[in-house]
Amino acid sequence: MTSLLTCRNLTKSFGAKKALDNISLDIGRGKIVGLLGPNGSGKTTFIKLCNNLLTPTRGELLIGGYRPGVETKKIVSYLPERTYLNDWMKVSQIIDFFKDFYEDFNAEKAYDMLKRFNIDPKDKLKTMSKGTKEKVQLILVMSREAELYMLDEPIGGVDPAARDFILETIISNYNENATIIISTHLISDIEKVLDEVVFIKDGQIVLTKTVDEIRDESGKSVDALFREVFKC
Amino acid sequence: MLNKLFKYEIKATARIFIPLYITLIIFSIINKIFNTFPLESGINIKGLFGIIRLFIYFGLVIGIQVITLVVQIQRFYKSLLGDEGYLMFTLPVKPWQHILSKLFTSMIWITLSGLSTVLSILIIMPNDAFIDLTKAIPQGMSEVSHLFGSGTFLIIIEAIIFSILCMATGTLMIYAAIALGHLVKKHKILASFGMYLGLNTGAQSIMIIFMIVIGSLYLKNFSNLSIHIQIQTFLLSSLAYFSIIIAGLFILTKYILDNKLNLE
Numbered sequence: 001m002t003s004l005l006t007c008r009n010l011t012k013s014f015g016a017k018k019a020l021d022n023i024s025l026d027i028g029r030g031k032i033v034g035l036l037g038p039n040g041s042g043k044t045t046f047i048k049l050c051n052n053l054l055t056p057t058r059g060e061l062l063i064g065g066y067r068p069g070v071e072t073k074k075i076v077s078y079l080p081e082r083t084y085l086n087d088w089m090k091v092s093q094i095i096d097f098f099k100d101f102y103e104d105f106n107a108e109k110a111y112d113m114l115k116r117f118n119i120d121p122k123d124k125l126k127t128m129s130k131g132t133k134e135k136v137q138l139i140l141v142m143s144r145e146a147e148l149y150m151l152d153e154p155i156g157g158v159d160p161a162a163r164d165f166i167l168e169t170i171i172s173n174y175n176e177n178a179t180i181i182i183s184t185h186l187i188s189d190i191e192k193v194l195d196e197v198v199f200i201k202d203g204q205i206v207l208t209k210t211v212d213e214i215r216d217e218s219g220k221s222v223d224a225l226f227r228e229v230f231k232c
Numbered sequence: 233m234l235n236k237l238f239k240y241e242i243k244a245t246a247r248i249f250i251p252l253y254i255t256l257i258i259f260s261i262i263n264k265i266f267n268t269f270p271l272e273s274g275i276n277i278k279g280l281f282g283i284i285r286l287f288i289y290f291g292l293v294i295g296i297q298v299i300t301l302v303v304q305i306q307r308f309y310k311s312l313l314g315d316e317g318y319l320m321f322t323l324p325v326k327p328w329q330h331i332l333s334k335l336f337t338s339m340i341w342i343t344l345s346g347l348s349t350v351l352s353i354l355i356i357m358p359n360d361a362f363i364d365l366t367k368a369i370p371q372g373m374s375e376v377s378h379l380f381g382s383g384t385f386l387i388i389i390e391a392i393i394f395s396i397l398c399m400a401t402g403t404l405m406i407y408a409a410i411a412l413g414h415l416v417k418k419h420k421i422l423a424s425f426g427m428y429l430g431l432n433t434g435a436q437s438i439m440i441i442f443m444i445v446i447g448s449l450y451l452k453n454f455s456n457l458s459i460h461i462q463i464q465t466f467l468l469s470s471l472a473y474f475s476i477i478i479a480g481l482f483i484l485t486k487y488i489l490d491n492k493l494n495l496e
Contacts, residue, residue, distance in 0.1 A: 015417070048495065051321075051322050052321065052322070052493070053317075053318065053321055053322070053493065053494075053495040054493070054494055054495065055491060055492065055493060055494070070324045070325065070326060071324075073322055073323065073324040074324045076322075078318075078322050080318040082315055082318065083315060084315050084316055084317075084318035084319040085316075085319070086244070086311070086316050086319075088244055088247060097240060100236050100240075101233070101236060101323045101324065101325070102323075102324070
């Protein structure tokens with residue numbers, strides 16, 4: 001099977017500090033992968049490298065056979081850990097913006113999700129609360145029919161009640177061939193949707209396993225294993 | 233993709249500039265009306281009104297120029313290197329397309345800000361001065377065409393290109409300075425100012441070298457040349473100079489956004 005995302009000896013340094021240290025990883029198609037690690041372990045750095053927002057110090061990174069660039073941006077749908085919405089558009093305008101730039105954007109799907117989240121498309125982005133902005137971003141990202149979704153802390157900013165709803169939105173909006181990479185430290189909340197996990201610590205990958213393997217081998221939940229591996 | 237970026241860049245900025253221009257023009261018309269039909273009440277109130285109007289008018293004119301500069305800086309810094317950059321740089325477009333869309337938009341607003349100010353002056357001008365001007369312009373034009381003969385059209389075209397390249401140089405120098413400042417870890421804004429000073433000094437040094445080279449080629453008989461040739465020499469060498477600076481600044485900015493982008 002050809003993998004969707006491959007990296008070999010990927011390293012990213014900020015000055016003397018190595019945020020990612022010699023990472024090699026293969027991620028296939030049709031999976032939900034949890035990128036799990038404590039704060040500052042290199043999750044966001046990895047995702048930013050995949051989205052061409054950072055340039056690697058060393059090593060190789062391929063998505064769908066391409067180095068991060070215009071071709072990968074067409075197939076990767078990225079949810080950053082911060083708000084990237086501008087302050088002058090309405091929701092309907094940012095939907096038009098996405099439709100204009102991404103060929104795989106499905107506006108119908110976006111309006112449908114807005115309705116379910118009770119967000120008025122005529123609302124201005126500027127006046128929205130942080131939580132609502134995050135929901136709008138998630139809707140925009142999940143309304144693309146992308147090959148790879150990279151979600152950086154998608155449930156970090158919302159209340160626990162909304163988390164399940166968001167997770168359901170994520171799972172119900174991707175097709176069988178697409179892969180989702182979710183980075184988070186809220187493991188127990190997303191554990192039930194994951195197929196595979198990648199544990200990352202101090203810029204290094206400490207474990208890659210399927211969730212089934214973890215349960216069969218250790219009889220533990222991902223959350224319990226995480227607590228064991230990352231014990232302070 | 234470039235035209236789409238351009239479309240959104242215009243949209244993002246028009247909402248700032250169009251109301252400003254309209255305010256300026258309306259205010260100029262109001263001023264004109266007040267000047268043509270002076271209030272007949274007490275001198276003090278009239279005088280006070282006049283001073284306030286004058287202050288607001290100059291405030292608007294200067295404000296428009298300042299806002300043009302601020303928006304120029306902000307649209308590059310905030311929308312590419314701030315949080316919005318997370319969206320802009322994950323669009324399937326190349327960084328040079330971002331630079332060009334912002335550059336073209338910026339140049340349009342610089343032009344329109346200048347033109348709206350000129351228009352407001354024409355409106356506010358006393359009627360007799362306006363009539364003088366309508367006579368002076370054709371007169372000036374005929375003198376120019378008398379001087380340059382068949383070359384007039386060419387000179388005008390070159391002068392227009394000259395102003396366009398001037399605007400492009402100014403804008404790209406700001407972009408390059410911000411991009412360079414972004415490479416510095418701390419105090420990015422301060423660093424950008426420093427970079428701007430550095431780039432400006434660099435550009436001026438190149439200009440001096442340029443003048444020395446051109447001067448040594450032509451200096452001996454420059455004053456013997458016709459004014460037409462003198463102006464042509466000046467314009468063409470300036471065009472060459474600006475083209476070199478523009479290319480350098482563009483390549484520098486593109487290189488940084490292509491290879492050194494580090495959004496934090």
